[in-house]
Amino acid sequence: MKGAVPVSQQAGSQPVFATRSELSKAVDQLRDQLGEDAISTEDEDLRRHGYSEWSSINIDTLPVAVAYPKSTEEVSQIAKVCSQHRIPLIPYSGGTSLEANFSAPFGGVSVDFCFMDKVLQLREDDMDVTVQPAVGWMPLNDQIKDSGLFFPVDPGPSAMIGGMVGTSCPGTNAVRYGTMKENVVNLTVVLADGTVIKTRRRPRKSAAGYNLTGLFIGSEGTLGLVTEITLKLYVIPQETSVAVATFPSIRSAAATAMSVIRSGIPIAAVEIMDDVQIGIVNKAGGTKRRWQEVPTLFFKFSGSPSAVKEHIQQVKALSKRQGGGDFDFTSDAEEQKALWSARKEALWSMLALKREGDDVWSTDVAVPLSRLADIIEVSKKELDELGLFASALGHVGDGNFHESIMYNSRDPKERQMVEDCVHRMVDRALEMEGTCTVSFSTPQRPGTSNDLHSSRH
């Protein structure tokens, strides 16, 4: 039908994307330029890039091709060809998102950065490092540890820096070190038309020009494809300690966390887990120890030995004042890992208990600090009333908390019940001047299990 105008191009305000024949022309063009292996259209590959068992949201469309660039230059070539043919581009690194950040609602090309996984330059004296998108934060820290420096943003273990930029990722250390917003020095970005820009230069602080770095962080790939990231590094603290404190109620646990923050004790992290979540960790058996199945706070302390000791005593006193029970702490690295692992294993543990046909709905809301105990208490009560397997946990120091609900999406009544519960929770957060990043879910399709960790949690 040479010369005919495809129907899709006649639409008015709707975006108009490539036709099937244009798509295949673009794929051929990209294979010519980048080599046969640079583009995959195999079913299994498309599915792996458009669906995740782990995500709360999955949509019905998949990408039509997956590109595997090896350099910024190749990403630019991909963008040029795709923009010429009006083909959407979706960046993909760890694929660990709970929120379908890698979804391809209009088909399009998923750009998988797996070959761009290098630490490009570590500058110890400047306390920064430049990496490619598919560097994981854990391998990064392992690779640079001899410098005495580390990158503090610590989401799920499999998350990669590229996706962490795209989702403006926090982590348990955010109370002390901030989120990605506070820890990216500059970005190299390929824009939709293939133009390569650098968002700013390399001093740790700069007020010159618009804050483009901040604009790309959290933009989920919608403004461009990030191909190089310079990150701020910090000195590994002299001493670290972890404490686990139990409480008679979720409210008293949340109230303790608030009073610690409000008193200005410079804790490195504080996380909350409810009784159900602790039970899940016990059942999964991923940690060495058996935990008391009650509302629990996990604290991390860091600094000089005397500061750490002092802060532990202050936090212990505040916990007691709220009726707190056990207060275990340790400065031994192995024991710390064992204590903190209960928090880190939380999502994994939930998944391990999933039966065939189960779905997990994860929610993510944040409220002003003073409202956290309220929203956690009410939401926890509603979760219990659901009669389903549902747990709550959160980065309580930032006013952020998550619910995970296991349910059967093919049972319309159960699905509706869960949906109503989640919507009430989101409405409640919004009434409290809060925000949410997940507020709906769509039916899940059975898929492959590839990445089990979230870049948001």
Add this chain to the structure above:
Amino acid sequence: MKGAVPVSQQAGSQPVFATRSELSKAVDQLRDQLGEDAISTEDEDLRRHGYSEWSSINIDTLPVAVAYPKSTEEVSQIAKVCSQHRIPLIPYSGGTSLEANFSAPFGGVSVDFCFMDKVLQLREDDMDVTVQPAVGWMPLNDQIKDSGLFFPVDPGPSAMIGGMVGTSCPGTNAVRYGTMKENVVNLTVVLADGTVIKTRRRPRKSAAGYNLTGLFIGSEGTLGLVTEITLKLYVIPQETSVAVATFPSIRSAAATAMSVIRSGIPIAAVEIMDDVQIGIVNKAGGTKRRWQEVPTLFFKFSGSPSAVKEHIQQVKALSKRQGGGDFDFTSDAEEQKALWSARKEALWSMLALKREGDDVWSTDVAVPLSRLADIIEVSKKELDELGLFASALGHVGDGNFHESIMYNSRDPKERQMVEDCVHRMVDRALEMEGTCTVSFSTPQRPGTSNDLHSSRH
């Protein structure tokens, strides 16, 4: 000449602004809507809003009117009328900028927020506060001090929150608490057409949506007029101490600052001043004490009493290792103020020594941490060779430093010499992957002396 198209409207890619008659129509319209006093066109008022003796940059044009809104709604009305008539809008709060942030290169209306100077809501338990643009950071801290909370960003004493948002202002506490970028929760902004938006909701952390808050911070009013600002607050530290350390050379002082940062000692602030700058402070006589006229570091420590003690000892040891001389410290609030005042008085002191006809050229560059000792050493040498009254100081913990050069702009030879020196310094910073925010100057006109402090320094 009814119906004639003004020449300015025939231009192609150049912006086309209101004609004189349109301007006066707009002013009448605004007076009708907001009251007679809401708009001033008096010469003295125009000059006070378009020229500053203090700024390194002053241009030849002035605003054509000054608007004095009392609410977001009035700002929106001003924007609507001005956008209808193609009149530029320039926000004005403290007017303390060194870099002509309030300049009106195309005439236009300066919007002075002096009547929007209220602390609207302090939420102690959420650790945030909502203020109007013309609230000064010092009066704010004074007003909220009974809550045990404070706002940490501390530029020159007269700076106001509105301008601090516009310039993405740092301050001496940036090493510990970050700059404005890290400390604004949300903004209410009036866009060019009068639309009122809120950049985000009120949790301390959120990854939902584009980071519009970050985009407006540092945009210098070019994207909209900020009318309400919600700021993060912090708990006032239990103990604060200030130390002053002297050094045999500017390089050894800078190297000590770097080694303190690199060792991870959590100092609250570190500032550098050269021998000339210390001499200026002595000459101005603004502080109680006479300072040794040698390169000097000012440190601030905060935290628990034992942590502060420990950090002071660690910093003292690092200073000695670089050949440091005296190391005075004090935890007494009055003595602290006296010690820190030398740094805070630096710019004021320089101005106090200005003779009739003198101009001050201030520069602002930042480089990666490892290059700071290099750039300070070379730049200091060049400043000395100028044979003029010139000093260096900086927020050394962020790789940021400033030069101030006193010269006579009406002497073409002297002017050229200073310009060359500044350009070399800027080129050097850029070669080191650094940035600058001031790289040029224009002849200064004699003007009124209104605000003596910068919102950047």
